[in-house]
Amino acid sequence: MARSTSQYYKDNEPARRRRLIQQGKYNKTKKGLRIRVAANAANHAKGTYGNGDNRDVAHKKGHEGGKKASDVTLTKPSINRKSRLKIRKA
Numbered sequence: 516m517a518r519s520t521s522q523y524y525k526d527n528e529p530a531r532r533r534r535l536i537q538q539g540k541y542n543k544t545k546k547g548l549r550i551r552v553a554a555n556a557a558n559h560a561k562g563t564y565g566n567g568d569n570r571d572v573a574h575k576k577g578h579e580g581g582k583k584a585s586d587v588t589l590t591k592p593s594i595n596r597k598s599r600l601k602i603r604k605a
Contacts, residue, residue: 549580556582563589571595 524531541547557572558564561584570589578586 553580553582554587557584557587560584561587561589573598 524534542551553574554572555564557574560582561572563570563572568589569592571592572587573590573595574581574587581587
């Protein structure tokens with residue numbers, strides 16, 4: 516059975532460092548910043564920001580980048596982050 520990505524990065528320190536550097540650069544780009552700002556704004560609008568519920572805000576189809584509470588649903592981080600893979604495979 517294939518291992519999870521998170522387990523790979525926990526076990527492989529050099530790869531984890533490279534990934535964190537790349538992720539930091541991406542978060543500073545206009546696109547990365549816009550996505551992060553929209554997700555934080557939607558999380559605040561839902562009233563769930565910083566409450567420790569271990570949920571991500573997942574934008575609904577057609578509302579990507581929306582900042583309103585009605586534009587998002589709360590999902591487990593593992594499910595929300597896997598959704599990017601579906602987009603790439605399609």
